Amino acid sequence: MCSVGGPVNLDIEELTWIKYQCNNCKKVYRSTAEKSVCPQCKSEKVNRLQDKSE
Numbered sequence: 001m002c003s004v005g006g007p008v009n010l011d012i013e014e015l016t017w018i019k020y021q022c023n024n025c026k027k028v029y030r031s032t033a034e035k036s037v038c039p040q041c042k043s044e045k046v047n048r049l050q051d052k053s054e
């Protein structure tokens with residue numbers, strides 16, 4: 001008997017978009033990363049904003 005294999009469980013994690021604001025250039029952007037740098041000025045001094053859209 002050939003085993004074809006069981007059902008494949010695809011773990012698709014829902015991406016959580018985190019809103020950040022850069023302390024340096026004040027740009028607001030969204031990222032999926034927990035730790036992020038500003039895409040505009042590459043500063044690591046970013047604030048994580050609370051998104052109250054839920």
Ligand SMILES: [Zn+2]
Pocket residue numbers: 022023024025026027038039040041042043
């Ligand atoms: Zn910036």
